[in-house]
Amino acid sequence: MPQTYDSFASFYDRAFAPLEHYYLDRLRRRVLSALPANGRILEIGAGTGVNFKFYPNCRHAVASEISRQMIEIARPKAHQIDLIQTDAQTLPFPADHFDAVFATLVFCSVPDPARGFAEIRRVLKPGGQLILIEHVRPDGLLGYAFDALNVLTTAIIDDHFNRRTAASVADAGFEGIEVEKRLAGILNIITAQK
Template sequence: MKITAPRASDKSATYDHIAPHYDKAMRPLERWLLARLRAKTFAALPATARLLEVGAGTGANFGLYPESARGVASELSFKMLELARGKERKRRLHLVQNCAEKLPFADASFDAAVATLVFCSIASPTEAFAELRRVVRAGGTIALLEHVRPKGLLGYVFDALSILTVALFDDHFNRRTAEEAERAGLSITRIERHALGIINIIILKNNEK
């Protein structure tokens, strides 16, 4: 497992600051909706897959990995990863610090990938999706739980809100994540919209290149 201290200029610095408060701040949302949606997202993954999680954060999903899970939970922020290390996880799940836009894995290393609440803060979703397409085998599943730009008038509210959230937390409130995934060459298997279409489960399939 490679864990290196990030430089202050790294993008990871944002979440290094947030890390000590993250789990507590998320608790009300988890109770209201997120915990249930996390479980549904993981239910879309094959039980015996070699699995990659990107942006694993403090390890909020570790309890949801299937018993036979093996693979990698990767994360950019050193401090988030440090907290994840303190959580119980499946024996064959390794923790790695890296950037989703530059994954240190060979082509087709995984059968499936998962990310929850990550594509809102990734600097380049285009590059991250290209990397997921490369490291997940053809025909593999990519399951996302993401907050996105909702449809209709609310979308414009989120465009305005995003100016503030990007400045404060590097968090884009108006990402069109499913569309971005399609542009990268992934097929949408299913989208489940929750909370006025703001929080979505997006199940994707990796196509042959």
């Protein structure tokens, strides 16, 4: 729901600062270094623009985000990046358009991931790259703990803690799916191609 992140926007960067400093910033840098240079790239759920500094030189870079308040915070950081307000489930782009689409910590909040991944697949060129960093339902006993936690997190912050995101990517028809598991499998780096 956009309203959830509208209300988080003003303190989002401060709340995440320690995690960014000790872990996420380095991970983002490494994972997003795989983005192709000189092509068309699209970020989904760009939030406050924390990934902007990792964008490669591009023919066209688009950052999309559903929350108006998050966009207002991202705007001053967006240099040579088109920032647009849109829902990941209904992307306003032609088919076969982008060389790469990426998202970080987004598909826990998208209401219908299947619709989101179908849209991403539609707008990617054949052979185009999908890159994700997502928190997901871990394997084993911990997964059951996340099922329980999910009841609270969906009710309070509209955030799903037990998504099987790699499976949703596969169901959407992506190929060459690779999953790197971090933090006991809670965080997944998922890459795939159309």
